[in-house]
Amino acid sequence: MTTTTSAPAEQNRRTGDDIDLRKVLLTAAGVLILAVMLFPVYWMINASLQPSGNTLNADLIPLQPSLDNYARAISEQGANLVTSLIIALGTVVFSLALAAPASFALAQFRFRWVGLALLAILISQMIPGIVIANALYSAYEGLGLLNSIPGLILANSTSAIPFAILIMRSFMLGVPSAIIEAARVDGAGLVRSFLWIVVPVSRNAIITAGLFTFLFAWSDFLFALTLTTTDEIRPVTLGIYQYLGTQVQNWGAVMATAVLSATPAIVLLVAAQKYIAAGATGGAVK
Amino acid sequence: MSSLTHAPARAGQVSPAPPRRRRKLRGDEIGKILFVLPAGIAMALLFGYPVVKNLTMSLQDYSLQTFFTGEAPWVGLANYVDVVTDPIFGQAMLNTGLFTAGSILFQFVIGLALALFFKQHFPLSATLRGLLLLPWLLPLIVSSATWRAILEQDSGILNRFLGVFGVEPIGWLVSPSIALIAVIGVNIWIGIPFNTTLLYSGVQAIPDELYEAGSLDGATHWKAFRYITWPSLRPVVSVVLILGVVYTLKVLDIILGLTGGGPANATQTLATQSYQRSFVDFEFGHGAALSNILIVISMVFAVVYLRRGRHAADE
Numbered sequence: 001m002t003t004t005t006s007a008p009a010e011q012n013r014r015t016g017d018d019i020d021l022r023k024v025l026l027t028a029a030g031v032l033i034l035a036v037m038l039f040p041v042y043w044m045i046n047a048s049l050q051p052s053g054n055t056l057n058a059d060l061i062p063l064q065p066s067l068d069n070y071a072r073a074i075s076e077q078g079a080n081l082v083t084s085l086i087i088a089l090g091t092v093v094f095s096l097a098l099a100a101p102a103s104f105a106l107a108q109f110r111f112r113w114v115g116l117a118l119l120a121i122l123i124s125q126m127i128p129g130i131v132i133a134n135a136l137y138s139a140y141e142g143l144g145l146l147n148s149i150p151g152l153i154l155a156n157s158t159s160a161i162p163f164a165i166l167i168m169r170s171f172m173l174g175v176p177s178a179i180i181e182a183a184r185v186d187g188a189g190l191v192r193s194f195l196w197i198v199v200p201v202s203r204n205a206i207i208t209a210g211l212f213t214f215l216f217a218w219s220d221f222l223f224a225l226t227l228t229t230t231d232e233i234r235p236v237t238l239g240i241y242q243y244l245g246t247q248v249q250n251w252g253a254v255m256a257t258a259v260l261s262a263t264p265a266i267v268l269l270v271a272a273q274k275y276i277a278a279g280a281t282g283g284a285v286k
Numbered sequence: 287m288s289s290l291t292h293a294p295a296r297a298g299q300v301s302p303a304p305p306r307r308r309r310k311l312r313g314d315e316i317g318k319i320l321f322v323l324p325a326g327i328a329m330a331l332l333f334g335y336p337v338v339k340n341l342t343m344s345l346q347d348y349s350l351q352t353f354f355t356g357e358a359p360w361v362g363l364a365n366y367v368d369v370v371t372d373p374i375f376g377q378a379m380l381n382t383g384l385f386t387a388g389s390i391l392f393q394f395v396i397g398l399a400l401a402l403f404f405k406q407h408f409p410l411s412a413t414l415r416g417l418l419l420l421p422w423l424l425p426l427i428v429s430s431a432t433w434r435a436i437l438e439q440d441s442g443i444l445n446r447f448l449g450v451f452g453v454e455p456i457g458w459l460v461s462p463s464i465a466l467i468a469v470i471g472v473n474i475w476i477g478i479p480f481n482t483t484l485l486y487s488g489v490q491a492i493p494d495e496l497y498e499a500g501s502l503d504g505a506t507h508w509k510a511f512r513y514i515t516w517p518s519l520r521p522v523v524s525v526v527l528i529l530g531v532v533y534t535l536k537v538l539d540i541i542l543g544l545t546g547g548g549p550a551n552a553t554q555t556l557a558t559q560s561y562q563r564s565f566v567d568f569e570f571g572h573g574a575a576l577s578n579i580l581i582v583i584s585m586v587f588a589v590v591y592l593r594r595g596r597h598a599a600d601e
Contacts, residue, residue, distance in 0.1 A: 026408035033400065034414050037478070041420060043443060044432040058443070102325035109318045117322070119592065124333045126588045128536035130560045131577045134343065134570060135336035141353055158332040161325060190317045219425035221539045226565050237427045244431055244543060251435050258428045265423035273416045280419060280483045 044262070048255035069256035077257045080236040083149070084218055084261075087235060090153040091217035092210050095160040100206060103168035104198050108177055118169075121162040132158050133226040140227060147233050155223040160216055164209040167279060171205030172198065208275040211268055218264055236261050337581075344574035352570070365575040374551055374559065381466060382555040385541075386534045388470040389477060390527060396474070397481025397526075402515070404482070405489045415486065422479035430543025433472045434459065437544075459545050462552040469544050469553050473537060481526055488522030489515065528591040532584050556580045 048069050049062035074081075106114055136155055137146070145151035175198060183193040199206065224238040240261065243254045269276055344365050346358040369375055404415045421429065436442050437458035445455040458468040496514050497505075505513060538557045541547060547554040547562065554562075556576055564573025 023408040030414045098325040101321040105321035126532045132336045135339035221427045
């Protein structure tokens with residue numbers, strides 16, 4: 001990412017002032033592009049802070065910011081937010097527990113069928129979620145997993161496991177097998193050398209996979225929509241959808257819920273940018 | 287799929303192994319297999335089973351009654367005939383095509399422009415590029431809700447903004463002739479960051495020497511793009527486009543959140559139709575048939591993708 005900064009620097013030295021102006025203009029253009037792209041996010045936050053509880057004639061900036069909408073959002077959707085959090089964390093734990101050893105094996109062991117397994121993983125990412133939902137609904141109906149947190153965790157793991165395997169495996173390919181063999185010579189078993197050496201070395205890849213798994217599960221809407229039929233277990237994405245289902249009475253509360261639901265993405269983007277960038281490119285072009 | 291499940295099973299059964307076993311199944315070998323087994327079983331249950339189940343469901347009269355009686359009579363291809371001859375099918379196909387093509391075209395062109403813009407070096411470039419990812423990371427239903435507020439006919443900020451220029455309020459999401467355009471617009475907004483990020487990583491990988499050599503030969507901006515950037519980007523471009531198609535074909539959240547497929551089926555796609563048939567009408571056989579048609583279309587593109595991305599599978 002940062003390796004190619006030298007070439008333009010050379011050009012810059014020639015005409016210092018012109019280039020500085022050019023850079024200022026470029027930064028200004030960049031800020032403008034970002035402002036346009038992120039305007040909807042701004043508008044969501046702005047609308048959530050409007051006192052009236054209706055975006056009808058909402059001010060362009062919240063001159064009299066009010067948290068009333070948040071109070072209402074939390075009272076109506078608080079339980080759903082907790083449900084989403086449990087499901088997302090559960091999906092992270094379950095998916096990583098399965099995907100991490102598998103990525104290690106697919107990266108380091110000489111299985112003859114690794115190519116085929118990877119092919120299956122790639123294809124699996126292209127199966128529409130509605131196919132999974134269709135089949136899981138009837139299976140869950142029989143197993144009593146409808147309207148349950150484990151059911152949603154399992155469903156979310158369908159996309160999370162292959163994605164996590166692809167991200168972690170591509171990193172673990174780079175772990176020198178010599179250090180694993182050294183550990184084994186010292187008497188560590190496979191499991192130990194995995195836990196003591198591979199996991200610590202692959203920390204960043206595991207964090208990246210974990211963050212994305214969390215975001216996927218937190219954002220899930222399709223499985224929440226199809227695999228729950230009652231109000232008991234209700235992720236917040238479905239809560240927002242229900243707000244939208246009828247004529248929207250109170251945009252302020254909807255937007256406050258939207259902001260709360262957007263918070264993990266915003267926090268992760270700001271706090272963990274390098275992981276996010278790695279995951280965005282890592283999961284796709286492999 | 288089969289490779290994941292069969293291979294460990296075969297290795298586990300030590301006795302019926304072929305007589306000329308070259309590699310002995312030592313404890314180590316079994317231990318290694320145990321590393322992939324849990325994920326393999328999960329993938330088989332969570333992907334293999336649904337795909338097979340969906341296929342069988344599409345050949346059955348699988349409806350709400352099935353859940354009470356447990357009976358789902360085989361009906362051959364009747365479900366496929368039903369959904370294809372449904373008048374909405376033609377519209378859903380057309381909408382799916384327009385939605386996918388429109389989304390991909392603009393996501394890609396804008397994404398590429400932004401990737402080239404951010405390739406230039408200026409203060410805050412990396413930070414701005416990073417923040418640009420936000421629309422892609424937001425839960426889709428959050429984006430839908432936000433855009434619905436923005437696109438509201440009477441109170442939405444877009445119409446209020448346009449009103450300043452004397453434009454009459456437009457029914458972005460309620461007018462059948464405009465709703466599809468609005469939905470595509472929102473999907474473009476969501477997809478731009480992903481396109482920018484992937485294309486940027488491709489642009490980044492082009493050696494500066496190429497441009498230096500090009501400028502000696504008098505390659506101007508456009509020529510440098512035409513003869514250096516574009517050819518070097520080709521592999522990334524094909525991956526971006528094909529992934530974009532596969533992802534866009536299955537988009538459901540955005541359409542359900544924005545319009546629910548309406549008004550008057552103006553934004554109904556194969557994916558939303560499949561959802562509608564299964565989970566609103568409880569005609570699971572019909573829903574399965576539609577989603578299988580969707581899989582076949584996806585797979586056509588997936589095959590192209592996998593051929594390009596061979597290196598990943600061949601290691």
